[in-house]
Amino acid sequence: MNRVIDADIVVVGGGPAGVNAAIAAGRSGAKTVLIEKYGFIGGMSTAALVYPWMTFHTTDGKQVIKGIAQEIIDRLMEMNASPGHLRDTVGFVHTITPYHPEVYKMLAVDMLKEAGVKLLLHSFVDKVEVEDNRIRSVQLTSKSGRIDVRGTVFVDTTGDADLAYLSGAPVLQGREGDKLTQPMTMKFRMRGVNLAAVKQYMLDHPDEFYEKTPFSELKDLPLSGVMGYFKHWQEANLPINRDQVLFFTGPEADEVLVNTTRVQGLDGTNVEDLTEAEELGRKQVLMVAEFMKTLPGFEKAAISAVGAQIGIRETRRIQGQYTLQASDVVQGRRFEDVIARSGYPVDLHDPKEKDVKVAWVAGDGAYDIPYRCLLPQKIENLLNAGRCISTSHEALATTRLSPSCMATGQAAGSAAGLAVKRSVNPADINIQELQAVLIADGALLS
Incomplete structure (x- = not known):
């Protein structure tokens, strides 16, 4: 018989989005579990050496991402493990944020523990139990055998939309037509x-x-x-x-x-x-x-x-309640249900050719990411964050960057906390209440 772990909120995937989601969920007071397949935290930022983090600012230097992400930077700076936000001497964006990955691995664990999060490393989700369009549990393969982790709300921060895919939520992959994805890079x-x-x-x-x-x-x-x-x-x-x-x-x-x-x-x-x-x-x-x-x-x-593994820019993404488009990004579009902002341009590495297609953000240099992009279709108690949120192939070329993933992660964790607190599905929480929670926790939404 499988061992059973019960939680209010279950976060799957321990990259920057998952770390921030679990911290936010834990801080809400909900009993939270974070599941990660590797023996360390950080996802692409550590396993694939994705470095530095870019960007927390617009091309004019206005900071548009703070919250838990900025807390992490501040604490890394205190530990002499990051110089903070530096001018990008490539010239592609205004700032980049170097960090020491080995220190980040441990700082993330410290912050998860401070938030009361239970961390399960070396744990691979390979099955999802669904009943009446709700996830009841995720099943893990581990060194100590099979484990069922049951929860009320689940957050998919796997990058590959694994949880959504295994639960039967509709997903897309790559560009329209040939479904080819952006290339991988071994760093x-x-x-x-x-x-x-x-x-x-x-x-x-x-x-x-x-x-x-x-x-x-x-x-x-x-x-x-x-x-x-x-x-x-x-x-x-x-x-x-x-x-x-x-x-x-x-x-x-x-x-x-x-x-x-x-x-x-x-x-x-x-x-x-x-x-x-x-x-x-x-x-x-x-x-x-x-x-x-x-x-x-x-x-x-x-x-x-x-890198312990090759870096992956794009795989599956959910079909959500709204699909962010490249036009939303380049027009700097605002949304009433904004839960994160980003100033990173569309940075689309061609699936076949040498080139990288770039499109810059107009207006004040930032665009909104709406809450509906975190909500998959069909599965009622699931949120997605990180690079597997609901976007077009082209818009993914900006939302996939780590600071944006950190911001959507915090939003998903906070939303999950509210859903548990109010005993409602994530789609039914009060968006103004979520925005108030995010702002109180340092997020920038305007």
Whole structure:
């Protein structure tokens, strides 16, 4: 007979969205469980080395994401594990936020414990019990056997909409037509990098770097990221379908995180495709690292870390009560049921080609994410947060970023807490009450 754990709120997926959802749910007073398949917290931010977090601000520098996400940054700064929000010297966004992943792993656990959350690591959800359009329990495979976790409200922060999919809620994947998704990337770190030499080369050869690089300010800014080395990349002619090098500095003074590999055409929800992606990604890491050693400033550099898994930008997403569109993003649309905002542009990595399609946010530089995007169809006691909320393929290219996921996670956890408190389904909570809770907890909704 399976072991049974009872809770008010069950959060599945321990990435940035899940951490913030569980903290918010726990703080509401509800008995909360967070389930994570790895032996550590952080999701793509730690398992796949997604770094830095970008962005908490608009292109003009107005902060639009705070709340629990900002609490995490503040506490990391107190622990000397983040410099806070820095100017993006790539020039793509206004700010990026470096952090030390190993410290984040432990800080997240500390904050979950402070909120009274029960954490279950090494636990894989492979079955969902549904009755009358409501999830009754999720079933885990673990080292200690099968476990049933029963709850009143469930929050899916798996990134892949696993809980929604297993429960029978309608989901979509990829773009319309061929259903292809944005490419995967195996990220890795290098140490022994001479960042002063990198910056000097940028100043001496601005034509080899991204056109929005803030060269006029670069001498006085800490180097936080670099996109370019166009000539070197073209001459190397590596069998990787992109057109430049991209890396970010830190967390150590001689260290960078390289975001340059690209694995296309594979399905992140198919185990055989994922197996192939891991192989291809790691082969590309070795190839790119050898190339990087030919760049000015990288002569003595070496690989210091590779992701525990390949980074996944897109898989399944729910069909919700509303589907956020790219037009909503670029027009900076406002919604009455706003529960989060974002200033990150549409940043769509083509599923087949080299290019990245970018569309900037108009108006005040931010757009609203409505509560209805967190509510799947059919399943009445389920909320989604993170990159599997209800969006189009194009709009997902902005909502998938970690700070946005943190914000929707906090909203989902707070909404779940209200649903339990009021004994109603998540779709029936008072949106003004939810917004008041979020604002009181530091979220920015205007």
